[in-house]
Amino acid sequence: MSERTLSVDLGRGLRLRTPVLVASGTFAYGFDAPLIDRARLGAIVTKGTTLRARDGNPPTRIAETPSGMLNAIGLQNPGVAVVRREYAPRWAQWDLPVIVNVAGDRVDDYVEVARRLDGVPGVAGLELNISCPNVAAGLQFGLDARLAAEVTGAVRRATALHLMVKLTPNVTNLAAIASAIADAGADSLSAVNTFVGMAIDVRRRRPVLANVTGGLSGPAIRPLALRAVWEVAATVRIPVIGIGGIASASDALEFLLAGAAAVQLGTVNYVNPRAVAEVVEGIEQYAADHGFADLSAFPLRPSVVPSHA
């Protein structure tokens, strides 16, 4: 099978050579993690980036749970100015699209970050993080269809870049929110961000995380994320990027079969730097075994997404 077969066009000019991305917050700004094979990567999604630099939450910020981890980093990042001035020019040299994950407290924050990144060489798209459970504000946009549509629409008007919107699973009716975001002009949806969880240190009698609650990621959430993608992919007509607990080729295939156009690998990158390569190879092998010409043949249900490829 040629590599072309694994390419995916997410729309508005965002073409990926493979359907495997690294998820926000698990690859920083793409300059670290030298052990990961970039040649097989479809794109990098950066750490959540805000208008002004943020220190993030005090420690303890992470805790391991069964087959999962909680994090409450709190969007530690250098702010959009540094990203634009120092990082983007380096990305522009790369043969690999970089999508900037954008976070904020108010609609205006998102719009301003988007505006500053619009047309900047090296920035291939935006992923709107309206789903971070670890900061005082920001998550509320992902919890409500009207607010989600509002921030999506406002950012849409501020940028010509590919606009991916990242869903939070911590809701009653994900499909309704996904529809509202699609209608408001998103080019794609990524699903899902972390699930709000908590751990208590019984010996010290206090929550483990300084932030009390944190977001659960890793294999533990895979079945929940998969069902979210299955539901969203059946609802919207834009590409859905599956995220949540993917650790192997077989896991990634579950998401592609559920209707995802591509996948993001997060926590697994901390544990197994070979994961990206293994997943891409496994997808290639699956296509070969099944005689599939391209990714459009993967989903179990006829996709409602118009083929971009």
Added chain:
Amino acid sequence: MSERTLSVDLGRGLRLRTPVLVASGTFAYGFDAPLIDRARLGAIVTKGTTLRARDGNPPTRIAETPSGMLNAIGLQNPGVAVVRREYAPRWAQWDLPVIVNVAGDRVDDYVEVARRLDGVPGVAGLELNISCPNVAAGLQFGLDARLAAEVTGAVRRATALHLMVKLTPNVTNLAAIASAIADAGADSLSAVNTFVGMAIDVRRRRPVLANVTGGLSGPAIRPLALRAVWEVAATVRIPVIGIGGIASASDALEFLLAGAAAVQLGTVNYVNPRAVAEVVEGIEQYAADHGFADLSAFPLRPSVVPSHA
């Protein structure tokens, strides 16, 4: 420490000698699982019981996931008549309260089951299952504060038994739903039921479960369940019973510290029949180590629940 120290009064006459129950669906009707030490058990919660007998869903009904399992049993049960006629008389001989988990499609179903169990010797209380993700109807009550209050109120009027209502975590605003249920007359809340998830058999290209989606239980969900309990316990003034992924004494202590008055052990009973005894012993040891006279000293936050003990 005397056993008295671990006793808990959940209200309306439901007194437990220990705060450790077995969760619905993991102990059938209490006649199986001979390896579990009943002497240390606070109560048994039965399999979900409906007005009429149900066959349940076709197989495949279960699937293992990382540190978790999906199930879509679909409320296979013999119906309330059999429970009343054949099981309750046997329970009445036991020195162990049995709480019947009640499920239905419509408010009337719940009310009718409750009415038939009211005053039946051997039935110590009801747990209202408005949160089963594996049947066509029933879950909707748990997703909406108004519907949840409606079914709770209707059942409240139909029975003098202790009324525990079991929350589903698959919602945006759990605290609001919990409040509505408490206001409608529930004596206690149990939190949580399973999280909706899914698995795909990539080789056979079909969902693993015949029901497509199923409920995720086991250690994987513990951090999510714990946060739900932490939130609900801070909101309502009735006892909260913590459920979700408890596999060890330390896990159970996390829930008691988060504000739970008691805990239910579910999936772990399939794996480790010693779990109930280990958890009770671990709670006793913790109380001894900390010089706690009873369970009211466990929560990290001053409890808003009036002490029943």
Added chain:
Amino acid sequence: MSTAVLAQATVLAHTRPMEGGEELVLAHPEGARRARPGQFFQIGVDAKGTLLRRPYSIAAIDPGRGRLSFLFSVVGQGSAWLSGLSNGQAVDLIGPLGNGFVIDGGTSPVCVAGGLGVAVFPPLVDALVRAGRPPIVLQGARTGSRLLPDDRFAGASVQVATDDGSRGWRGSVVSLLRTVAAPSQEWFVCGPTPMLRAVIRLAGSVGVSLDRIQVALETPMGCGMGTCLGCVVPAAAGGYLLTCQEGPCLRADQVAWDRITDAFHE
């Protein structure tokens, strides 16, 4: 089920009696005393990411020396963990569980084994031989090296079938069964679901009534003890049977073969 005990059993031997098959011999005197042919144990596996125990048929029962054995192939993380066990290590077991084969039935027993399904037969053959009813044993596999050696069926008349013809009959074990089938026989069957179906069809055509066939079934299991209701097979009488409690050995006429799903085997 009520005979099940929870125990730590020590590994006495770990061998590879055939290609694709490993055997663990465990010291478990009480288990060996209680175990009956066709029953199974729930084995605790300490493998990364797993949660549930793994069900395994009892492949040998030696109450005299207080030993049990299990025969398995590596198909996933749990069996890979079993494969890493060595002598002296402890294994956490619950069992014996479920209903075994009923062996007080008719005459002319025939045991039909497909693949690793052969694991249930050594104790059954032993019991039949001791009951004075030595069976015919038909064992099928892809190739000769994947067959459990004949000497595990002392006293029985063993015939084998291989897909590639490398040993015995060339073809499926069901096509071999056709050559020996007679209406007077009683059949004991264990193997992949498609094979079970084929046996059921053959029974109709050769006149063996379904109430004279016992099948040992495999389904995914949550508990193995009748509490999760996860292990059902469709019942001929409507509704479902619990494989772990009413089975794993069932009379073929109890099962709704037209509604059975292939949880594991194509």
Added chain:
Amino acid sequence: MSTAVLAQATVLAHTRPMEGGEELVLAHPEGARRARPGQFFQIGVDAKGTLLRRPYSIAAIDPGRGRLSFLFSVVGQGSAWLSGLSNGQAVDLIGPLGNGFVIDGGTSPVCVAGGLGVAVFPPLVDALVRAGRPPIVLQGARTGSRLLPDDRFAGASVQVATDDGSRGWRGSVVSLLRTVAAPSQEWFVCGPTPMLRAVIRLAGSVGVSLDRIQVALETPMGCGMGTCLGCVVPAAAGGYLLTCQEGPCLRADQVAWDRITDAFHE
């Protein structure tokens, strides 16, 4: 960090050099060549329920024979898994990671080790001795049997402190440090957070400036490679430092000691 490699290393020896401490010696030529004192590796553990790698300091570097070692105590599932490893088994390693100690500094080095924190010192002492600056090594533990044997610090002047007085100075290693402290010294410190705090306080009272103290820190780690931002310690300059990338060895004046939290130690 950029020197890290991913490798499978084979266990050459698994010993117990002291009570409460086990040591794994691994064959890892490339790792041994690249490793510097104070750096760490992320070790993959195959234990039930775990997800993340476990960070361990390099307790011995032998580039000549291509060996590394790690010294650990069993505190949870990951370390219990390490404890079950035997010769010949493979371990998945990423490293060396982080910034080690800077050893081109002043004169009169003193190494201060509390508990298992001693693990970082054998390679450092070795490097200091080879640089012609043999250090004083102060090692503290609860009791004598829990001390790493003195011969692991060849060429250094070793003094020990035990809480129960069973060997050497009776009392904490910090109270022992007080007896040898002098403003001209350079300190290298590793141990529980309360001990680090006590060393910082002592430094103030004896006039050792914080920029002449290097501490090896431990925090929970997600990645060990600078991508998760989970391992922060409060920085004196405001904001946070990444223990895995800017540390684990930091100059004491880089750290905001008043804001540091005890993630692990009371």
